[in-house]
Amino acid sequence: MNVRHNPNARCARTRRPAIRRSPTCRAVARRAAPAAALLRLLAVVVVMLLCSAGCAVIPSSGVVGKSDPVAGRNNPVNIDFRQNAPVQGASPTSIIEGFIAAGTGVSDDFQVARQYLDHTIAGTWKADARTLVYKDSFKVVSIGSDIDPGNGPKSSAGSDFKIDFDLQSLVDANGILTPSDPGAVQTVKFSLVKEDGEWRISSVPDGIMLQSANFATLYSPYSLYFYDPTFAYAVPDIRWLAGKATTRATSIVRAMLNGPAPYLKGAVASAFPDGIKLVRDSVPINNGVAQLDLTAQPLLDATVKARQQMQAQLLLTLQRNLNTVTSVTLRADTREIDLGPQESGQPALVVNNQVPHTQVAIAKNELVHFDSGQISPIAGLASMAKHGPSHPAQSYTKPLYAFLNADHSQAFSVAPGQAEVPGATGVNLTPPSFSPQDWIWTAAGDGGGQIIAFHPDVSKPGQPPAAVVLSVQWLVGRTVTDFRVSRDGSRALIISTLNGVSSVQLAGILRTGDVPKDLTVPITVVSSVNPGLGVWISETSMAVMRPSSTGPVVVEILDLKSDPQQLAPLEGMRWLSAGNSWLDLYAQTDKDIYSRLGNGWVVQAKDVTDASFAG
Template sequence: MIGRRRMRARLAGALAALSAAALLAGCVMIPTSGEVLSVPIEEDQAEEQVTFLPRGPQAGATQEEILQGFVTAGLGPQDGYQVAKQFLAPEFATDWNPTESVLVSSRREPVVRLGAERLELGVQVDAVVDAAGVYRSSRGGGVQDLEFEFEEVDGEWRISGAPDGTVVSAGTFRTLFEPYPLYFVDPSAAFLVPDVRWYPRLATSGTRMARSLIQGPSAWLEGAVTTSFPEGTRLASPVQIEDGVARVELSPEALEAGQAGRSRMLSQLRETLGALGTVSGVELVVRDLPIDVAAGEPLEAEPRAEADPLVLGEDGFGFAGDDGLRRIAGVSAVVEELEPDAVVLSRDRASAAIRTEAGVSLVRDGEAAPVDERPDLVAPSIDPHGWLWSASRTGDRTLRLVDGSGAVVELDSGLPDRGVLTALRVSRDGSRLLAAVRGADSSVLLAAAIIRDADLVPVEIGEAVTVATESAAIVDAAWVSGDSVASLTQDAGGAHVRITQLGGFTSGFGEETAAGAIAAGEGGSTGIRLLEGDRVLQPSGAGGWRAVERGVRVLGVQQ
C-alpha cells in the first residue's frame, strides 16, 4: 500500500514550493471535466450562489473511472464531502482529510498506471489553498504527481490510498470558493487588520472562519498583528446563526482574557463573521453561559479617508472639493513654498512627508525638517503613529524612518536588490508595507509585515510576499482598502490600473489613460484618483474616467 506519509510529503512539497512563490496570479479559466450537476440555490445571503452535486461511483466502474469520479466529486463539499468519500474504501474514508488543501489546477495529465492497483495523476498546480484557507498562487507552478491505490470492496474498485485534499480547476474555483477577510488586532489595539482566506460557499463557513481566527494570522503577518483569544482557546462547537446573531461557543480558556481582551475578541468575531452577510451580532458563550463583555474602545476595520482628492496645484495645497480648496493648517503654506513633487499627509493632518530635489522632509507646525538627503529617493510614506518612511529608488534598500521628535530608525527592507523601487506605501492601519519594484522585463508588487515594539516603534520588516507580477512597468501603487491595493502600470499602449486583493486575485480597472500617478481615498475602488498631465481623474462608471480637477502638479496621498 502507498504510504500515507509519502503521499502527504508530496503535497507538503507542493505547498512549500508555492509558499515561496507569488501570492497571486491571474485566474486561468478552463472547463470542468467529469459528470457533475450545477444547480443555482438560494442561501441566506444577498446573492445567488451555485452548488455542485457530483455523482457517486457507478457499478462496474474501472479504476480510471473511479479516480475520475473521485476527483470530480471534490467539487461537492456538502456534508463533509460525503459523495467523494463514496469512492473510498471504508477504512480509508475515515482517514482522508478533504480540507487539508485544495490544488487549483489549469490542466490534468493523462492517468499513468504504476501497477495493478496503483495509478498516478499529474496536475498543473497554479495555486494551493491550505487548511487555514490561505491562498498561494504561482505562475508556472509545475506539474504535481498524485498517487492513488485501489482495492476491491464487495466486487467494486475503491480508492484505499490518496493524498489529503482536493483538486479543483482554476475556472471552477471562483464558483465554489469565496474570499472572506479574517480580522486581527494591530499592536496599538486601534485597528482591525484583514487577512483574506478562501472557503467553500457552505453554511459551515462561519465555523471555519471562527476556528481560523482563533488560531491566528497567516505566516507573513505574524509579529505584526495578533489574535485576542488567550492561548489554548478552542471553538467548542460549530457556530450557530439565528436571527442575525452568531452564537460562538469557546473553550474555558477564553475566560482568562480580561475585559479589554474580551471586547477585542468580540470585535474580531463581529467584523469577521459580518462578511457572511447574515450576521449582525455575536454572542460569546462558554459552557452554555454567555460571557460578560463590557464595551471597549472601538477598533477601526477600515480607517477613513477623505473622498476629495489631495492636490498641490494652481490654488495651493489641500483637499479639492466642490466648495473649493480646503487648506491644512500648519502644512499647506510650507508645501506650497517648497513645491515638492510628492506629498503624503498624516492621518491626523498635523504633518506631511514631502520630496523635493534636496531630498525628503517632514513638514510639521509650519516648518520643514530634512530627514533624508540620499540621492534618487522614492516618494515617501507616513504611518498612523507618526513615522515618516523613506528609501532610495536604486541601490541600498535600507529604510530610514523619522518621527516628529527627530528619532531615527534604519531597517533592512528585505526588498530585492535589483530593479527600481517605484512605490513605497504604508497601509492606513500601519501594519503592512506595500512596495513596487520595476525590473528589466517585469515588475513586482510586494507586501511585508511591519513589526513594532511595545512603544509602536518599527523594529523589523517581515519577509516580503509577492502580491502581483506584471509584464508592464509598475510606476505607482496605492492602498485601496484594508485588503486591496491598486497598481498603475505603463506600457507602449498607455497606463492601466490593476486592483489586487491581498491573498486573492488581480483584475483590470477602468479604461486606458496616460496617467503617471495614483492615489485612493474614501470609497474603495470608486475612490481611486489618477493624475494625467495636470488633470485629476476619477472613475465615471462603465469603466471610464472623468476629470474632476485641473491645474494640478502633484496628486497627494492620504494616510
C-alpha cells in the same frame, strides 16, 4: 468596545427610459409573440436538461475587482453539485477521475469521494487539508511498469499513477490562498489496489482538487478581523472557505481562532489567547445571536476587558461576513461568563479607515491643497521651492506633510509655521507614505533592501525626527519603486522589480512598542500590468499602474477578494491617487489631473501635479 463602520460607496441605480413604440413596431411585436413564446419554451427545456445532467446551481452574484487568480464570489445559497459513485468494473483512470470530480462534495463531508478510496484510508483521508485549484483539463498517466491506465493490470497488485495539473492556486486548511507562479505545475500521485475485485485508491495526498470554475462557485472570500497593535484599527485577513450556509459561521470562527495568516503574524493582534478552541465544532445562530462555547480555562483567566475585545472581534468578523448575526455570546464550555459593563468613552474601533477628501499636491513648485478641482495654498506653510518638491504626502489627522526633493535623494517633513526637517536620505527614494500613527515611510531604490521610517515631533520644531532603517532581506537585489502603508498601519504595499519584471506584494509591519523593526515575509498579489506605482483604495483593494509619459497607461484594480479589473487607458499617465473607492481615482499626466467619468477620464485641473490623499 464600540465598532465604527465606515459606509461603503453604493452604485446609483439608473432608471431605464420609457420607450414608446411606433404602430409598425407594435404590429411586428404582435407577429413575433408566438415565436418568442416558442423560444421561451425551448429555453426552459434546455435548462431542465442541463440540470438533469448534473450541473451545479451557480449564483449570479459576484464581487468586482481582485488580484487573486480566481473570481471572488459570495455565495448566499447552498451549492448543489451531484457526485457520481464508482461503477462496477471501472478502470483505474475512471476511478481517479471520479474521485477528483467528487471533490465538489463539500456539503456532506465528501461521502461520495470516500467511496473511491479503499477501506484503509476512506475514514482517515482529510479532505480539508488543502485545495489545489487547477486550470483546464488533466490526464492520468501510469508510472508503473505493467499498467494500462484504461484497464489496469490483470493482477490485484498495487499500481501507481500521477496527474500533472496546471496549478492556479492553493488553499490551505485555514483558508489561506496562495496564487501559483505563472506556468506552475503540481504533480499528484495515486496508488490503486483491487478491493473485492474493484479498483480503489489506496494512497493519495490529503486534500481535494478543483477546477477553477468549480472553486469559484464553491468557495467564497471572507474577512477575518484582527487588531492592530494599538487595538484601535481593525485589520482584515482574507480567507477562502467552503461549505453549507449552516456551517459558514463555524468555519469562520474556527479559522479566526487559529490566528492570523503567516504574513500578518506579529503585525496584528488577536484578543483570543493561543490555544483557545471551540469546545464543540458548531457555532449556532438563533434569532441573530451567535453562541460560542470556548475552552473554559483561557476564557476564565482573561480579564473583563480582554473578553470584551474577544466579543468585539467576533462580532465584527461575523457581522461583516454574514447577514444573520446581530450579537455574540461567549461561554466557558457551557457556562455563561461575565463581560462586564461596556466602557463609556472608549474610542471606536476603526474599520476600513477613510481618508479626508482634500489632497496635497504640487503647483508652481509649492505644496498646495487640492479639492474638487480647486487649488489653494496651505495656510502657514513656508515656501519649499528651493528643494524642487515632488510627491508630497500628508497626515490623516494633523497639518503635517512630507515630500521628496528634486532628485529623490532626500525626504523631508514640514508643518505650518515650522521649517522643513530632513528625515531620510538615499538613492531614488520612493514617494513618502504616512501611517495613521504619523510614521513616514520611504524605500531606497538601489536594490539594497533598505526601508526608512521617521517620526517627526511637531511639538519640537527643528529637531531631527526619530528614525529607523530596516534591512529587509527578501528585498535585497530588487528595485523598490513604491512603498505604501495601509490605512490601518499594519501592512505595507510594496512594488519592486527584478530583471524588468514587477511584483506586487503585501507584508506585515513588525514593531517594538510603536517603533517599526522589520517586515514579514510577504504574500504576492497577481497583476497583469507590470506596475511601478500603486495606492490603497480600501482595506482590501489597491490601484496599480505602470507610468509612461508617452504611451497609454492602464490602471488595474487589485482586490484581495476578486479578480483584477482594468480601467480605460489614459495617454501619458505618470501618477495616481485614490480616495475611498475605485470611483474616487485621480490620474495625472505631466501637468493635468484627471478624475473618473463613467468608464473614462476627464480633466479636472491643470498645472497641478503629484496629488495625494492622506497616507
